[in-house]
Amino acid sequence: MAESYDKFLDFDWANEGWQTYLSGLYPTPKISQILKFKKKWYKRNIDKDFDETYDPPTIATTTTSGATTNPEAWNANPFMKAAAGDGDRWATKGPKGLICFAVYTVALGMTVAAAAGAFPPYQALVALVAAFVLEIVAKYGIKFKTEWLQAVLMDDVGVMPTMLLTLLAPGMHPVLRICALVPPFLTAVLSFAQISQAHERVPRFIHNFFAPLSETSARYQVMQVRADIEVGLGVILLVSVFLFRSAPLCALLFWNFMILRYMISPWTQASFRKIDSLFSPVLSRIPLVSTLYTKTKNLVYSFVDPSSKRKGMCSIL
Numbered sequence: 639m640a641e642s643y644d645k646f647l648d649f650d651w652a653n654e655g656w657q658t659y660l661s662g663l664y665p666t667p668k669i670s671q672i673l674k675f676k677k678k679w680y681k682r683n684i685d686k687d688f689d690e691t692y693d694p695p696t697i698a699t700t701t702t703s704g705a706t707t708n709p710e711a712w713n714a715n716p717f718m719k720a721a722a723g724d725g726d727r728w729a730t731k732g733p734k735g736l737i738c739f740a741v742y743t744v745a746l747g748m749t750v751a752a753a754a755g756a757f758p759p760y761q762a763l764v765a766l767v768a769a770f771v772l773e774i775v776a777k778y779g780i781k782f783k784t785e786w787l788q789a790v791l792m793d794d795v796g797v798m799p800t801m802l803l804t805l806l807a808p809g810m811h812p813v814l815r816i817c818a819l820v821p822p823f824l825t826a827v828l829s830f831a832q833i834s835q836a837h838e839r840v841p842r843f844i845h846n847f848f849a850p851l852s853e854t855s856a857r858y859q860v861m862q863v864r865a866d867i868e869v870g871l872g873v874i875l876l877v878s879v880f881l882f883r884s885a886p887l888c889a890l891l892f893w894n895f896m897i898l899r900y901m902i903s904p905w906t907q908a909s910f911r912k913i914d915s916l917f918s919p920v921l922s923r924i925p926l927v928s929t930l931y932t933k934t935k936n937l938v939y940s941f942v943d944p945s946s947k948r949k950g951m952c953s954i955l
Contacts, residue, residue, distance in 0.1 A: 642688055646680055655683060661914055672904075728836035734776040735837040738769070742830045745769040749823045752816065759815035763802050766822045770798045773829055794861070797898060798825055801868075804892045809885025814878060818871060824864045828857055858905075865905035869913070872896050 659679050660672075677690035728735045745765040752762035773795050778786060790796040805818045831851035834840045850856055875892055878884035899906045914935060921931045 642685065643692055645685070646677070646688060649680065649684065651676070655679075661911055661918075663915075728833045731776055731837070735833055736839055738773050738776050739830070739833045739837065739840060741765075741769045741772050742826055742833070746823070746826055746830060749819050749826070753819060759812060759819055760806060762819055763806055763815070763822070766819075766826055767799050767802045767806075769826060769829075770795045770802070770822075774799075791902060795825055795829055797895070797902075798822055800898070801892075801895050804888070804895050807885070807888050807891055810888045811878060811883045814874065814884055814888075817874065821864050821868050821871065824860055824867075827851065828860060861903075862905045862908060865899075865903060865909045866912070868896065868899065868906065869909045 656676070656679055660675070663675065674690075677688070681688040681690050731738075745762070745768065748757055748765045749762040751757045752759045774790055774793065777793065778789055802822055805815065810818075828851060831848035834844050834848040835852035851860070872889075872892055875884055875889040879886050879889050896906070900910065917931070922928045
């Protein structure tokens with residue numbers, strides 16, 4: 639049975655049949671439900687003898703509420719694994735953890751103040767960049783190696799400095815910059831919660847207040863909301879270009895970042911599936927538009943399809 643389950647885990651989930659099945663699910667399943675649908679589809683189409691009720695004898699991860707989660711549910715995607723399990727690092731970081739905690743406190747305060755109009759939004763973005771870079775250095779140091787770059791990109795905050803640099807490009811309307819604060823703010827809150835939960839020097843009342851956000855399930859929910867907002871922000875940037883409210887460079891840089899995000903983040907992929915499930919039933923009825931939409935969808939998917947040449951654009955992963 640274990641051998642059969644290993645084959646299930648090693649299966650190429652870029653398979654066209656699975657992707658077609660997944661895109662046809664309505665409503666779009668949550669990240670925590672994907673494994674269940676994978677098992678059902680795998681049993682129906684690949685291995686008739688596969689036991690979809692089998693759970694491998696692996697060490698469970700205990701959450702702060704005492705509940706346990708099976709790592710196999712998200713182990714297939716290293717980004718999900720890193721996003722759920724990076725809190726333990728802070729317990730051993732000592733002064734580095736406290737420095738990151740202090741910088742995040744300042745950055746979050748400046749972000750709230752910028753949203754209220756007390757600071758220009760670009761100053762809050764710069765503070766968030768500093769906080770994310772410090773976290774990366776505290777966790778991984780600075781090493782000019784492929785393995786180091788892979789580890790950083792798989793970390794939840796690893797791509798955030800890149801995103802914020804695209805949002806700091808000149809020519810963006812101030813209101814759009816305020817909207818652009820939301821995704822990095824959510825990321826900073828998640829990191830702040832992890833440090834608060836794991837570091838022993840953090841005051842107890844802060845530890846208790848942010849404890850729910852250190853739960854794996856809560857983090858996944860926030861990450862899905864963040865992914866939805868990032869996709870929405872990208873659409874708003876495109877519209878603002880045509881309304882002459884934003885420079886084309888801003889939209890171009892942001893969507894280049896979103897290509898990277900789509901490659902590594904299952905939450906971003908889920909956001910696009912939601913859009914697809916919304917538009918496909920309508921656009922499929924219009925012949926010419928349907929063809930154009932299908933080609934666009936295939937182009938987007940080619941960035942994460944291992945058999946596609948475009949997948950090589952992110953071979954570092």
